Amino acid sequence: MAQIRFQNLIISEDENHIFLNKPAGISTLEDRFSPINILQMAKAVYPGCQICHRLDKETSGVLLVAKNSDTYKFVSKLFEVRKVKKIYHAVVDGLHDFKNFRNDKSLQQTGRGKSRTSNIGKESTTIFTTLDTYRYHSLVECVPMTGRTHQIRAHLQSMDASILGDREYGGKDVFLSQLKKRFNLKKFTEELPLIKRMALHAFSIEFKGINGVNHKVTAQYPKDFAVLLKSLAKYR
Numbered sequence: 001m002a003q004i005r006f007q008n009l010i011i012s013e014d015e016n017h018i019f020l021n022k023p024a025g026i027s028t029l030e031d032r033f034s035p036i037n038i039l040q041m042a043k044a045v046y047p048g049c050q051i052c053h054r055l056d057k058e059t060s061g062v063l064l065v066a067k068n069s070d071t072y073k074f075v076s077k078l079f080e081v082r083k084v085k086k087i088y089h090a091v092v093d094g095l096h097d098f099k100n101f102r103n104d105k106s107l108q109q110t111g112r113g114k115s116r117t118s119n120i121g122k123e124s125t126t127i128f129t130t131l132d133t134y135r136y137h138s139l140v141e142c143v144p145m146t147g148r149t150h151q152i153r154a155h156l157q158s159m160d161a162s163i164l165g166d167r168e169y170g171g172k173d174v175f176l177s178q179l180k181k182r183f184n185l186k187k188f189t190e191e192l193p194l195i196k197r198m199a200l201h202a203f204s205i206e207f208k209g210i211n212g213v214n215h216k217v218t219a220q221y222p223k224d225f226a227v228l229l230k231s232l233a234k235y236r
Contacts, residue, residue: 006041011062011217016210018042018049018065021219024197028054028063038063053079053086056150058165061088061202062219074210079147085206088142088152089131089221091199091228092161093172096138098128103155107148114168115154124148126155134232135179137164141203152200164228166198174228179235195228 004023011019020038022028027037028051042049042065050072052064066072078084108121115121125145132139140161142152153169156162162170173193177183185191206216221229 004036004041006045009038009041011219013067016067016071017215018046018067019205019215019217019219020063020065021222022055022060022063022202023222024058024060024224027057031057038065052076053084053147055202056198056200058197059088059200059202060219060222060225062205062217063202064205071210075207078207082145083207085204086144086202087204088144089201089203089225090140090142090152090156091164091195091225091232092138092140092156093164093170094136094138094161095133096130096140096159096161097133098130098140101128101159102126103128103159105155105158107151107154109149113149115148115150117154117158122146122148124151124155126152128156128159128161132229132233134236137174137232139229153198164199165193165195166200171198174232176231176235179231194231195224197224199225199228201225 009020011021027034029039030037039051046067048068050066052066052075055063066075103126105117106121107115107124108118109115127143129141130138131141144151153166157169164174165171175191175193204218208214
């Protein structure tokens with residue numbers, strides 16, 4: 001991955017918060033497999049800051065950082081009582097017509113850090129709405145009402161709508177040759193998928209802050225996600 005400057009990730013900030021657009025491929029917190037993470041980068045600029053929630057390494061999108069401990073405690077409480085609204089966008093396998101579809105399947109964490117639906121799992125709820133459909137895929141808005149590990153990924157898999165590229169949860173890769181008629185690959189060349197990670201993006205976050213101001217921040221799609229959607233739309 002090319003060198004990333006923390007300042008270039010900032011969407012907006014005030015005296016208490018920093019809103020970032022996290023790139024895919026970098027961990028939110030310390031990860032033994034990654035030489036650098038968002039928390040490390042943030043503390044180099046704001047030593048007293050803390051990360052308020054977490055995005056999976058391969059998920060891009062909006063990430064909230066508290067500049068001080070009072071803000072961190074306040075926002076943590078908001079997450080605890082479910083007063084932070086997060087919206088994710090996912091490109092999934094199959095054609096789906098979700099209209100505020102509520103998935104209430106309980107989730108249980110496995111020994112390998114994955115989640116699976118289970119009758120003895122923890123209460124979990126996600127609301128799904130289809131935003132667009134293509135030839136073989138759908139763009140889906142995902143609103144988690146609870147905060148379980150890999151909740152969106154596991155719930156989508158249970159609906160036969162696994163996220164593109166998410167092999168852990170049944171997702172497949174998508175190639176241009178699957179979409180474009182008379183596609184010709186250059187000799188001795190291996191075709192690469194249209195997106196090289198799972199197609200999940202944290203689109204927005206909304207809450208009432210410590211100072212009473214309502215915050216609603218969106219993160220624009222990164223290039224790989226935008227190119228994927230453009231390609232799917234072109235050959236729909």
